[in-house]
Amino acid sequence: MTSVFVDISCSLDGYVAGADPRRDEPLGDGGMLLHEWVFGLAAWRRPHGQEGGEQGPDSDMVDAMQERHGAVVMGKGMFGGEPGPWGDDPWRGWWGDDPPFNEPVFVLTSHEREPLELGGTTFAFVTDGIESALDQARNAAAGKDVLVAGGASAIQQALRAGAVDDLTLHVVPLLLGGGVRLFGDQRLQLELTGMRASPTGVCHLSYKRV
């Protein structure tokens, strides 16, 4: 059965982006520090068109995660659209003409828009909420799982819908002191299913729904 999962980096104080996210610094102040552990990995470099990179347990973990999902759900903020209607020259995402997904991506938004095909990636824009986006993603995933990639609001909506089967946090040894918090006001019991420390000091913690 198709699972829905979350896999995201956060600071030890629970932020997935720093304060003041903006067009030239979409992850806000210090937010890029949450992802430094991943940029050097072979598993990250390959889908981004770069050669080489580090092999090892972290790269294998990222490879397995990428292999696992057949569709992605994300919020409009992560896609990078401005608030308001899409306009005449609509935003095409942060990733240029060949986004690294190569699978269907469902973007939560309140503004309708025709699907956008870029390289092997199709962005579909979903205006009727998280449950609809997850249903469409499950159907599109071709037997694989669905990744709720972010941001925090999309993840919180999926958690609140009771739709998240498991969740992996990559906890970066850093207090950001402010920004976008991963979790909202939901109370939830989880079960630890795995943990591993990376030489970078990042703790990879995996949980499933009880």
Added chain:
Amino acid sequence: MTSVFVDISCSLDGYVAGADPRRDEPLGDGGMLLHEWVFGLAAWRRPHGQEGGEQGPDSDMVDAMQERHGAVVMGKGMFGGEPGPWGDDPWRGWWGDDPPFNEPVFVLTSHEREPLELGGTTFAFVTDGIESALDQARNAAAGKDVLVAGGASAIQQALRAGAVDDLTLHVVPLLLGGGVRLFGDQRLQLELTGMRASPTGVCHLSYKRV
């Protein structure tokens, strides 16, 4: 040299107490769930005058932590004093006539009060701030280390003063969804020094200041 350290349980979403802490539920809604992993341990039961309990790595860890410190700093909220002056029948702490500390405890407060001796524990009340409390605790620790026990505000003050040498979090697999957050608005780089999962699903993460 005497180190200052923090050792505290928190939820996966970063709370050390639930919402609405009150006299009959001092840890707020659901806050006691953060400490269930410790109540059954031999290392917790012994200083609380109870026999038996579970032996093993968690109990050994708590034993080593207790053995490590020779003085404690805590906030007035953790001691349990009401806001405002102490009054004619001043609060004597949550722990009855024989508190489990058996060492000097320094309570941060804005209201002066004579020291209180209960069993082997002396509570001293410090009105001139965290740095003074830490200095007094260092002097009283007899060569051992100083534990900043909580609550969140006392820990944040110690972090902000740059006084915390290392920090262990016991991350409970639970989203509380609200309450008292451990960390404040401070930005800080840390270094992971240890991690271990307990069979209870609690992750013990240790960090030191970079």
